Amino acid sequence: MHPISGNFRALLLYLAAWGPVSAILIYLFVSLGGLTWTRASALAIPLCLVFAFVCLSAWYSCRSIPLVSSGAWLAHLATAMVASLFWILAARAFADVLSTSESFSGIDQQLAGVYRILFGTGVLLYLLAIALHYVLLSNEAAHNAEKREMEAYSLARDSELKALKTQVNPHFIFNCLNSISALTSSDPATAREMCIRLGEFLRKTLGLGEKSQIALGEELDLVHAYLAVEQIRFGKRLKLEETTDSTAATFPVPPLLLQPLVENAIRHGIATLAEGGWIRIEIRNGSPQSLSIRIENNFDPDAPKRGGANIGLKNVRQRLDTTYGGRARFDVRADREQFQVALEIPAERTT
């Protein structure tokens, strides 16, 4: 949109600036053309008003011809001369009309005497308008660049945040290492087992994050590696039930979809229950081409709040949205002491 005509206040300001210009033109008409003040005003004010709008067209040529290109000023000079000639034609037509009235008779002849003045001021004014428009354009460009930079910055921050969220929970790692530390003296074999399981889990996590989709079987391997570690940590406190359709293993799913949900079930479920709790995972290859997943756990509703639950769920929901649009279902339900997440994913491969 034009920066001046597209903005009412800017337009008023711009037209006001033409006031002094018309004053100068009147003075030139009087002193050099010998017109009376009234006649000079009757001619100059409407002409300036017309030319003010003609000069707005400079924006289009400024936009199409960058200031740095060679011959830019030559082209602009040519445009200015054309504009100025147009102005003279307009002036003539206007003077012809005026001269029909008695009080302005002969004004057309008088105008012919100031053609040179009109042409000169016209070229000068148009060139000024071009300069003004270049300033406006560069302002706009700077503003846009700033906006783009801000957008790029927030985008970078978003992806950084996402990368952070999908990373492994440090609390989990440190607690694991502490368990291993305890086991090294009392049960070295289990300590080694836990090291190996933790290693498997970390390696899989690092590998999967880069892919856009993996087979459900791979995701379940990751979940099992994770649960194996937590099983050692929590011992009898963690009871696990899992039923998975054997045909579901090849179903494509986004990576790190289930692991965060199972981790939530541990953090906000088992870890809040001194006497232990259960996690139930149920995966069915639905008809005809969808996968339904249900993860349930019990929890202590009176437990102190632990942060991070909503971030994990939000993250999963967001990834389902970006992968499947509205075609995936994601339901979260919390009863008094029971938490349930249900997903339904269509069989779609993304490339």
Add this chain to the structure above:
Amino acid sequence: MSQQARIRAVIADDEDLARQIIREMLQKHPEVEIVGECSNGFDAVRMIGELSPDLLFLDIQMPKLDGFEVLELIADNIAVIFATAYDEHALRAFEYHAVDYLLKPFRADRFEAALERAKERIGKKMSATAEQLSAAARNPGQYVERIVVKDGTRVQIIPVEKLDYAEAQDDYIGLASQGKQYLKQQTISSLEMALDPKNFVRIHRSYVVNLERVTRLEPYGKDTHVVILNDGTRLPVSRNGLKRLQEFLSGR
């Protein structure tokens, strides 16, 4: 059992293996006797009340009550060593107030150093009070969501939205919630700081009120006012309290 001065210790951590490693490291120290172990916040409070140990190893994330809530409910002459996996905010506070903190997993010599510091504290019979500790551990701008109170041997949890008002009573505060009164050893100022000032206002030297409960403000006598809560309770309002209350009421 020798008759030498023993240090009686309790270990509170919900993970077996985490308790096990502390137990193991204490084996080298016959002067420290483990008198109890527990795996959740309720048990910790009860056990500490019954056994009054000298030393407490305390995890932060536990079922029922977290480590900070346990701290609020126990006597303040116990030396506390925190053992935690990862809690950057709490760490900052511990640097000033805790006897020591152990980051899991910890080295044996780190454990020894912590135990050494604890023994010094126990010898001098001085330590940061539990109240100081838990207040310092809270992040600035973050307010409690619930208040824990010892009700006989039981622990009562009051979500802050169910707290009607609090009243100072010597070294204690009385907490009114759903028609019941609870007593807690805490100053009213520290309670005021722990509560979100958007919902709770100190209307008097001795009273903090939940704004949700206030139905009317009436003049009472020459220079004073009273607020009337929705259950009919009348609480005095001091001149400063009136100013604060009016600020909040006009701001809403």
